[in-house]
Amino acid sequence: MSLAEHWxxxxxxxxxxxLDSAACSRQxxxxxxxxxxxxxxxxxxxxxxxxxxxxxxxxxxxxxVRALAGMPDAEVVYxxxxxxxxxxxxxxxxxxxxxxxxxxxxGPNLAILAANGFQVRTLPADEMGRLRVxxxxxxxxxxxSALVHLTVLASHRGIVQPLTEFAPVCRAxxxxxxxxxxxxxxxxxxxxxxxxxxTSSRKWLxxxxxxxxxxxxxxxxxxxxxxxxxxxxxEANIGARLGFSLALGEHLAAGPVAVRTRLAEVGRLTRTxxxxxxxxxVIEPVDEPTALTTLRPTNGAGPTAVRAKLxxxxxxxxxxxEVERAPGEMDGAVLRVSPHVDGGVEDLERLAxxxxxxx
Ligand SMILES: *Cc1c(COP(=O)(O)O)cnc(C)c1O
Numbered sequence: 219m220s221l222a223e224h225w226x227x228x229x230x231x232x233x234x235x236x237l238d239s240a241a242c243s244r245q246x247x248x249x250x251x252x253x254x255x256x257x258x259x260x261x262x263x264x265x266x267x268x269x270x271x272x273x274x275x276x277x278x279x280x281x282x283v284r285a286l287a288g289m290p291d292a293e294v295v296y297x298x299x300x301x302x303x304x305x306x307x308x309x310x311x312x313x314x315x316x317x318x319x320x321x322x323x324x325g326p327n328l329a330i331l332a333a334n335g336f337q338v339r340t341l342p343a344d345e346m347g348r349l350r351v352x353x354x355x356x357x358x359x360x361x362x363s364a365l366v367h368l369t370v371l372a373s374h375r376g377i378v379q380p381l382t383e384f385a386p387v388c389r390a391x392x393x394x395x396x397x398x399x400x401x402x403x404x405x406x407x408x409x410x411x412x413x414x415x416x417t418s419s420r421k422w423l424x425x426x427x428x429x430x431x432x433x434x435x436x437x438x439x440x441x442x443x444x445x446x447x448x449x450x451x452x453e454a455n456i457g458a459r460l461g462f463s464l465a466l467g468e469h470l471a472a473g474p475v476a477v478r479t480r481l482a483e484v485g486r487l488t489r490t491x492x493x494x495x496x497x498x499x500v501i502e503p504v505d506e507p508t509a510l511t512t513l514r515p516t517n518g519a520g521p522t523a524v525r526a527k528l529x530x531x532x533x534x535x536x537x538x539x540e541v542e543r544a545p546g547e548m549d550g551a552v553l554r555v556s557p558h559v560d561g562g563v564e565d566l567e568r569l570a571x572x573x574x575x576x577x
Contacts, residue, residue: 317363
């Protein structure tokens with residue numbers, strides 16, 4: 219069975235066309251069952267007893283995050299998502315509050331940095347928003363910041379940042395590297411042993427909503443000072459964490475390299491099929507190895523209205539990304555198309571026709 223067939227057969231049939239994995243992938247039936255089974259177990263034996271019994275499965279999820287992040291000794295903390303992970307880390311950071319990041323940094327991350335009193339310096343990037351590693355090295359040598367923050371794959375554009383090249387630079391300069399892998403983990407190679415990495419369950423890893431993880435190297439973890447409680451919230455939806463653990467296990471079983479290769483193929487297919495749609499322009503290079511594609515309107519269409527019509531009239535789910543997602547880089551809203559490994563040409567052709575129909 220191909221990866222695509224395996225993916226589809228593990229899930230309920232989709233109603234319409236799902237092209238929205240960058241927002242929220244479709245969970246497998248096994249992941250849904252893991253969360254539901256745990257809720258039933260809580261009802262049988264009591265929430266705290268069931269929680270203790272769940273510890274080994276939760277630890278397996280932590281081990282999977284360590285493996286995918288290439289951080290063998292990291293402390294892994296369950297969070298409610300990526301924003302929560304970043305806020306937990308920054309609010310516990312005891313060093314100076316300066317950070318370097320890309321011009322295309324995720325808007326909510328900039329808000330969380332500001333809320334935690336961080337001063338932000340921008341690193342050099344090319345026209346596509348890709349980090350210029352050589353120039354960035356020189357900037358950081360001349361003006362080191364206390365932290366370097368890199369979003370390896372953005373929400374508003376499917377360009378992979380040169381994380382594998384950049385991580386050793388930060389290490390050599392002695393600057394802690396924090397990686398936003400909300401779109402990256404389970405999608406592109408993130409196993410660079412950064413100092414800190416965080417992610418969300420529901421995106422490419424196809425776990426439940428409302429869960430995420432924060433991984434921190436022990437040396438950095440030891441220097442954190444949480445504001446009021448241990449980093450990991452004790453009161454949580456344990457079933458959702460279990461579902462995330464299982465989704466991580468499914469990803470490892472499918473093979474991270476196989477998934478990555480297939481997602482790159484699906485991205486190429488997406489950009490090829492959508493290249494000729496009148497009124498829209500594909501932003502990413504066709505061969506960019508991601509399944510996240512964005513379309514810029516060239517005839518004045520509004521992505522938010524188009525997204526709504528695609529759902530209401532064609533049962534096609536996409537995302538409209540407004541400028542607030544990357545205020546330092548976007549000059550207008552885009553429509554984001556993000557199929558998973560089961561993405562196929564028929565679905566994309568349906569989207570292409572629907573885009574013409576909604577005008
Ligand atoms: C979705 C996303 C986030 C925020 O993740 P949540 O789980 O919603 O908090 C952060 N960074 C990027 C790049 C994202 O795409």
